[in-house]
Amino acid sequence: MPAYESLVGLGEREVSDFIAHNGVAPIPNPPAPLAKGQDGLKLSNDPAHPFITPGPDDLRGPCPALNTLANHGFLPRNGVARPDQIVTAVMEGLNLGNDFAKFLVYQAFLMNGNPLTNLMSIGMHTPLTGQNPPKPALVGGLSQHGTFEGDTSMSRVDAFFGDPAAFNQTRFNDLLDFSTKYGFNGTYDLNATAEFRFQRLQDSIMTNPELDFTAPRILSAYSEAVFPLVYFVDGRLNNRQLTQDAATSFFADQRLPADFHRQPAPVSFEVIEPMVGEIFAKHPFTPGVNHGKNNYQLMPNTPALSDFCGIYKDIVLRVIPAQYPRPSSQLKDALNKNLGFLFGAVKQQHNCTQVFPYGR
Ligand code: HEM
Structure with a gap:
């Protein structure tokens, strides 16, 4: 099998054989931005990307966007993909800006993917991502709690209460109720988002002893709270007001609405961050953890929401080395490559200093 071929769909044994012969799997560079002229309004729910209900072995997880893109074949329908494939899928399907897509994907991949095989599950752990690197690496897929997946989700329960990756209708009904109560014309807009996001945190503080x-x-x-009112709104309207029907299509059915057009231009940090700032300003919070129900202890050593470079550093110097404390040389090379891609995604728009957990 040629070294540039994807390992998707191969069994664990075949992937292990491949790595034994080739070292780590080939790691393609991140995709470039969509070409000018190809990066505008476009029908995403087109005949080339039909909705197909996932089969029993197809993996789906906590992210309504990636689940939907897999159900339409923008991603491999089995839910196992290379990071570059995920970057391409979110650019093509929803018009995420290139930097922003890379920031989300390489961060998630370093926490949840398999750097040796260059594969990640968008759901739970699977042998399809091949031989695992040594523990404490998790390679848990996006559903792995406590990495990218975390508490206070809008349509999922906290891990303390059950499967935090599974869509939860009761939780989602709250999103709809908040849209009815606070959104313009019953839509999920920035005002509804601000109220709902804050309520989810307050609710978890009151009820989740392990928040x-x-x-x-x-x-x-x-x-993620603002993503839906940007990326899930049809690009022809693009009014940052998500109807309850469209929200239900993405979250509950994991399906693009009929005739859905993506955003009319790539949308990146410069749009998302001010919106995040606005909802935060309405109801500020301080990072913390619960020690028992309704016993929220502030964590002054964790970076604040507004400290983007602090969060980048925390991921690179604390979260990733916790899984890869002393990587072998091949593993270290693969990690360093992906860490480089992650920094490449943030350096344009944020003046962060690159940090190196494993030396330069
Ligand atoms: C167009 C791009 C994307 C959109 C619109 C989007 C949207 C969302 C939304 C709305 C949620 C919140 C679900 C909830 O709280 O109930 C979510 C969760 C999540 N997304 Fe995405 N997402 C996108 C891209 C990505 C990418 C590229 C990754 C990683 C490769 C990712 C990984 C996740 C994960 C792990 C969660 C679970 C977080 C949690 O609730 O605990 N998403 N996404």
């Missing part, structure tokens, strides 16, 4: 609301989860929780 953890620290970096990096604080950033993903607040960004």
Whole structure:
């Protein structure tokens, strides 16, 4: 099998054989931005990307966007993909800006993927991602709690209460109720988001004795709250007001609405961050953890939501080395490559200093 071929779909044994012969799997560079002229409004729910209900062995997880993109074939339908494939899928399907897509994907991949095989599950752990690196590496897929997946989700329960990756109708009904109550014309808009996001945190503080609301989860929780009213709104309307029907299509059915068009231009940090700032300003919070129900202890050593470079550093110097404390040379090379891709994603728009957990 040629070294540039994807390992997706191979069994654990075949992947192990491949690595034994080739060292780590080939790691393609991150995809470039969509070409000018190809990066605008486009029908995403097109005949080339039909919705197909996932089969019993297809993996789906906590992210309504990636689940939906897999159900339409923008991602491999089995739910196992290379990071570059995921970057391409979110650019093509929803018009995520290139930097922003890379930031999300390489961060998640370093926490949840397999650097040796360059594969990640968008759901739970699977042998399809091949031979695992040695523990304490998790390679748990996106459903792995306490990495990218975390508490206070909008349509999932906290891990303390059950499967935190599975869609939860009761939770989602709250999102709809908040849209009815606070959103313009019953839509999920920025006002509804601000109220709902804050309520989810207050609810977990009251009920979840093991709540953890620290970096990096604080950033993903607040960004994911605004994603739907940007990326799930049809690009022809693009009014930052998500109808309850469209929300139900993405979250509950994991399906693009009929005739859905993606955003009319790539949307990146410069749009998402001010919106995050606005919802935070309405109801500020301090990162913390619960020691028992309604016993929220502030964590002054975790970076604040506004400290983007602090969160980048926390991921690179604390979260990733916790899984890879002393990587072998091949593993270290693969990690360093992906860490480089992650920094490449943040350096344009944030003046962060690159940090190196394993030396330069
Ligand atoms: C167009 C791009 C994306 C959109 C619109 C999007 C949207 C969302 C939304 C709305 C949630 C919150 C679900 C909830 O709280 O109930 C979420 C969760 C999540 N997303 Fe995405 N996402 C996108 C891209 C990605 C990418 C690229 C990754 C990683 C490769 C990712 C990984 C996750 C994970 C791990 C969660 C679970 C967090 C949790 O609730 O604990 N997403 N996503």
